[in-house]
Amino acid sequence: MGVTIKQINAFVAIAKSRSFAEASGQLHLSQPALSIAIKNLEEVLGGSLFTRSTRTLELTPEGKVFLPVAQRLLDDLDHAMEDISNLFSLKQGTLSMAAMPFFAASILPDILVSYQSQHPNISIRLHDIVNELVIEEVRSGRVEIGLCFHSGKDEDLEFTPLFSEEFMALLSVDHPLADRDEVNWVDLFNYPFLTLLQPSSIQDTVKKVAKKLDLTFSPYIETHQLSTVGYMIASGLGVGIVPQSCHEQMIKTGAICKKLVNPVISEQVGIIHRKRHALSSAAFSMKHQIIKHYQKDIPLNNDNI
Structure with missing residues (x-):
């Protein structure tokens, strides 16, 4: 005893x-x-x-x-x-989360301002990493929630959709295609292509479209940072594609974005976390804050299953 x-x-x-x-x-x-x-x-x-x-x-x-x-x-x-x-009442604690860099820069700031005003004593560790690493970090349990594209094949992860993200063509202001309102994929493939290094959901998207249109995809320049792609394209080194939410970020690099058609490509963006694992109070509140930001009528629960 x-x-x-x-x-x-x-x-x-x-x-x-x-x-x-x-x-x-x-x-x-x-x-x-x-x-x-x-x-x-x-x-x-x-x-x-x-x-x-x-x-x-x-x-x-x-x-x-x-x-x-x-x-x-x-x-x-x-x-x-x-x-x-205090952890349960959100009076203290640390939340680890992950998001793709361009989402972290364009989507999260306003959400984090609201979250901070409600929970000022919760510190946040944000991993701004590529889509595939967001999924890996969540799956491993190193972060609780992630903001990323829907892969459609991660059965061990819970995905809550937020919005649909359309891809746009990225050009320099004096590019031959710059005066068009819409750019065809076939026309885009006639120019040197700049993209992110693998693993990259953006490069995967380009490869899928190229295969569908029976076109050859051979990147001219691959980098780790999307902002680098933007600056290089603005300098006239080639073309690329970016998610629509990156529009303002790309404008700052001096590049321009155009609607990309034939086909129009979009991917669902949402929140992921591990199934059969309850979220901490801090993570559950963050998930609710993100969903509220997009005014989604999505039922919330914090069950283990």
Whole structure:
């Protein structure tokens, strides 16, 4: 039989008050129940903690050694209970999440401002990484939620759709296709193509369209950063595609975006998290905040399944 919190509380109360009667009143326990708790504790520990007489109650040498240990155990428990309560009530904690860089730059700032105003003591660790790594980080449990494209093949992940993201052609302002309102994929493939290095959902999209149209795709330049692609295209090095939400970011690089047609390509963007794993209060609140931002009538629950 192990030591119980009730026994530790009883021991500390008696040791401080030097009275079973007074400790009994403090703990709202009868004196017989208090005596049994101390007897059981002494049996577990293997010796007496108090020396008793008709008039005095003193700690044994072992009891004196055990008192600060017992008090520390109770203090640690109180602190742990307070910390857990604060996590549930969102008074403290850390949320780890992931998002593709262009979504992190264009979508999340307004959402995070609102979240911070409601939960100022929750710190956020944001991994701004490519789509495939967002999925990997969520699947591994290193982050709780991710914002990414829907892969359609991750059965172990819960996907909550938010919006549909259309891809646009990225050109320099003086490009031969720049005066058009719409750009055909076939025309776009006539020019050097700039894209992100693999793994990249953008490059995967280009490859799928090229295969569908029976066109050859051979990237001219591949980089890690979409902003680098934008600056290079603005300099006249070629063409590319970007999600529509990157429009403002690309304009800042000096490039321009045009509607991309024949075919029009779009992907669903949403929130992912692991199935059969409950979200922390901080992550659940963030998910709700993101959905609220897009005014989606999506039922929320935080079940394990």
